[in-house]
Structures are given as structure tokens and as C-alpha cells.
Amino acid sequence: MSDFPIEDPQFWIVTLLSISAVILLLWSRNSSKKRDQGGSCGGCKPK
């Protein structure tokens, strides 16, 4: 049976870090889209 180790404090730390990472990722994508009018996918950059 699969489960989450909710009694382990480290589980909560890594979960919070991962959720923060996803939020930051979405936010950084959104703000870079507004900032870089010239355009770039973020993965690569125009010369």
C-alpha cells in the first residue's frame, strides 16, 4: 500500500519546498513573459 510519511517532519519540509518551487516557477514564467518583450522561451535566449 502506498502512503505519505506524515509523521516525518522532513516530509513536510520537502513538500513545502516543492510547492514553493511550483508557485515560483509559475510566477517567474508569468513575469518573464511580461518583462521580455523581445521574446524568448526562457529555456534558450535570443542572441
Added chain:
Amino acid sequence: MATTLHVTLAGNPNVGKSTLFNSMVSGKSRISNHPGITAESVDGFRDRDKDRLLVTDLPGTYSLHLDLPEAKLCRQHLDQDVEFAMLIIVIDAMGLRRNFQLFSELTQLEIPMAAVVTKSHEAQLRGYQIDLELLEEQLGIPVIGAAERSDVRSLEIDDLIDGARIPAQIPAQGQSIEQWGTDLLAKVSKPVHPEQARRRRLRDDRLDRLLIHPILGLTLFLVAMTLLFGSVFWIAQYPMEWIDALFGKLGVWISSRMDEGALRGLLVDGVIGGVSGTLVFLPQIVTLFFLVSLLEETGYMARAAFVADRWLRPFGLPGQAFVPLLSSHACAIPGILCSRLIPDRRDRLATILVAPFLSCSARLPVYILLVGILFPDRPIAAGAAFIGCYLLGAVAAVGTAGLVRRTLLPGRSLPMVLELPPYRIPSVKEALRIAFDRGMSFLTNAGTVILLICIALWWLSNYPSTPAGAEVTALRESAAMQSDPIEANSLLERARSLELRESAQASYAGRLGRWVEPVLAPVGADWQLSVAVLASFAAREVFVSSLNVMVGVGQDLEDPTSMARIRGSKRDDGSALLPPASAAGLLVFYVLAMQCLPTLAVTRKETGGLRWALLQLTWMTAVAWILGTATRSVMMAMGFSG
């Protein structure tokens, strides 16, 4: 509150506006040695002591009255009634007369103006120089000059802005612009070393006959590119090994100082494993852009464009498509934005549709990994395979364009007019600056987007966790009963390895990978590679980092370096994760697949609907899957393991 002074940069295409713009604001525009790189106006700010500058870089145009998108955009911008406006016209000393038409039109606006004259060194190579003081007197506005592109950065722009004046309307009544231009040119243009310039022109003509020859030119282009990519592998392999070893040691050091647990796993496998999987490619990226910049500075790339134009037109792509397609080698998005300069809608749609086939720089880490697996310790063969990837993308692009222009978008395309710059010794300093900029951009990306994706992916590949299975428990019990410590250790290691694999398979990422695996298996991807392929939709280079996180979580590998980790990792059945046939299949898949969500979003925006974006996604994925599967099958039939 400080006032805002609106400064607009205008000029002909490829005169150096973007370089000037970058020197005036904190650098966020694109520069290249070919016309049309600024497809839309770009704004930037700079604070001065007394006021704030809002600088707008307009796309290059020869006249405001042309029926072209860039001229319309300039007209729209200049028609705005903005307070505190001034205009800087950037004039190219190489073709002074050609700039006068636009200058004359701008004088009608009656706003303060100043001028920056660029490329005066190139003009001297052609045998003449411009007397800037006399030009200032004749135009009636302050003028400063930059001999080289790099000199623009050290110009006293603030003094120029403060000294801007409203010029008299030119030409005066009763005079033609042609006559005025001819008279002015005769006054301000002075011959310099005419004999040397004549010899230089003869030499350039001789070189041109060779380099833009339809067959010889193409052959030389392919040879130059193979040497270039071979050098990238050869030069960068040592620093790449150092970076990889450094991160490997860092992972081992942290592991030895932290107790086993989720935090250590996240730090070692998620953060260090993931980021090192991308950072290890920094030397190749920096070397490639350094060498390409050197080549571009010599004036060779404009000749390459000329050669390419001949080969593009039969496939229904217009001459103007060359610049967007060339830009797409850095990133497809500016390439697609550049397509706005193509006047014909059908030409533009065909260019947008095929631009993502060209190998962008985000694909480089994937190419380097897979080519490195296919040709270990053979830099020339690896270089040839590398150029093969670029060629495959280019062939797919022109092939698709040919198909689309004969079916969905029928019609003929227009020829291209291109000015060939003189040949020159490249500036190492400028090439180093560009390589540094690209390296920093790559580092920033690795430190933000890739790091965040790796953290999230690590969580998805670890949870939900699963209790040890019956086989793992049995192995551990056998180990406890063993009297021989070596045998006991071996059983424990097997139990650990099995536990990690079971845990990775039960995780969210493992379930997702298993769900997608049947679709990607013919290309050569197991469930771990399938997760990496899916994750790389956000950013292509995440493929290597994701893979590094997946194999780090699911396997207890002894070698901590990322390349060796991926090379040594296994599938569930114990066979190699990336045998030659699968590595080749995946490489072909990556060259051709539309693995980039932001590009799809831009295609949707630029084509005005979802239809072309969906066609792009479906067509590219289908071509990638079919050719990837075919490559793997052919290699397996030839006896390679897959």
C-alpha cells in the same frame, strides 16, 4: 518626481540600433550581424540624475512610407503625441546615401533630433571616411560616431541627448532628396587609402566568388560547420569533466555529513543532481557561441545567408525567411517574431510553422548527452553527428515548408536582397562578451527554472512512498541470517537497489512514466526517459536534469558524476537505459519534436488562432516519432542493442 524623456532610436535595418539600445538601457535587446533582428519596438529604461529615459528601439526601415509591417510600426510610434520626445537616428557610414531618405522624412516631424554614425571603420576599409563635424553642420543636429560596433558602448550618449535640436526640413523647397544627398555626400565623404581599398575589394570579390558559389559555397559551409562543432566537443570536454567531477564530489561530501532522509535526498538527488545535469554543458554552450560570433564577425554568415537563399526558394520559403530561420537556431520564439517582417501572409505562416524545426540552443544539452553516449571519446565523429542534428532539423524545416506551400499555402515566394559586409578580422573581445552573455543567461536559467523543476520532479518521483515489497523483505531476512559478511552485504545492496526501484515506480512520476511509456517505447524511451521527455515540455534542456534526478532517485549508483550516472543507469529489466539504438532514436526524436510549450503559445499568438499551433504540434511530434522509431529499428536491424 523626475520627468521621463522619451528617446526613440530609428534608422535603416542593420545599422546598429540594437547595440546602441543595449548600451543605453540595461541590455535586453537582440543584436546580430544581419538585418531585421528587431521585429517589433522594444522599450527600456535608464535613470539619470535629472530625469528618466524611456528608450524605444524601433525596427529598421528604409522609409516610413513603405507598405511593410516595420514601416507601419514606426509610423504608429512616431505619430503618438508624446511630451519630452526626442529622436536619435542611427546612420550607417557604409551606405550614407541610403540613410538620407529616412532622415528627410524624420525632419518633417519637427522634434529634437541627434545622430549616431556607425560602422565608420568598415567604411574606411571600403576606402572613404565621413567628416563628422561637417556632417553635423550640414544636418543641423549633433552627431557622434562609433568606428566599431563595440565602440557604441563607450559613446557619450547623455551629451548627445541633451544637445538634440530640431533640424530644418530637408530637402528645402525646390530641391530633390537625391540631389541633396549627392551634394552632401560629396562634401562629407573623403577618400582614405584608395589603392588599399581597391585591393581589398578585389580580394573580397575573389573570396565571394568562392564562398557564395552554389555548390562550392555549400560544401565550404558544411565543412566549416563540421569543424566548428568538432572543435566545440574537443575544446569543451575537459572543463565539462571538471564541472561534473566537482558536483559529484559535492554530492558525496553532503551525503557524508547529513543523515539519510528526505532532506538529504532532495539536496543531493534533486538540487545537486538536477542542476549539475544542466551546468555540465556550460563549456560547450560558451565555446559554441564564442566560435559562431567569431565567424559572424568575419562577414562570412552574410555569405552563408546568400548561399542558403538559393536553396530555400525552391521549397517555397521566401528570401526574408532566412533571418527568422537563422534566429531560430538561438531560440524559435524571436525567430517566429521576426517573421512579422515577411510581407506575404502565406510566406509568413510557412516560416512560423517550420521555425521550431531548427535546432535551438536549449536542445544542445540533449544533443551533447546523446551524441556523447553514441560516440564516446571520438570528438570528430561526435562533431559530425552534431552537425547532422542541425542538418536534420533544417531538412525537416525546408521539407515541411515545401509540402505546406504545395498544399495548404500554395503560391510563389519573393527573392531576397542582401548587403554583403566587407571581410574583416573578428574581434575576440566582442566574441568573448557574447559568449559570456550566453553563458550567464544559461546559468541564470539553470539557477531558476531548472532548479525549481528539479525540486518539484524530485518530490513527484519520491511520493507516495511504498513499504518494502515481499522480495525486498526476503532479501533482508536472508542477509540477516548470512554468516559471510561479504555475501550479506551483497544481499543488502540488492535489497536496497530493488527498494529504490519499487519506490520510484510507485511514485507519481513513475506512474505517469509508465502511462506514457507505451507511446514512447518504440523511440527508445522506458518509463524514466518518458518522464524526462514530459518534463522537458517546460524547457527542453530540463530533459538531462530530469533524467539525472530520476536515475538518482531510482538507483544507488556508485559514480556520482551526472554523465556517468546516466550512462551507467539501467532499465527495470537490468539492461542499459540508453543503448546505442535507443540513444539514436531519442536523438532524432529530440531534433524534430515540438518540445516547447512557450513556442506553441507564440505560434498561436502570431497566427491569430489555435489551428496553426495545433498543426505545428501534431506534425512535428508525428514526424519526430516516426523518424525516431525508424532510426531505432534500423539500428537494431543492423545489430546495435536497443
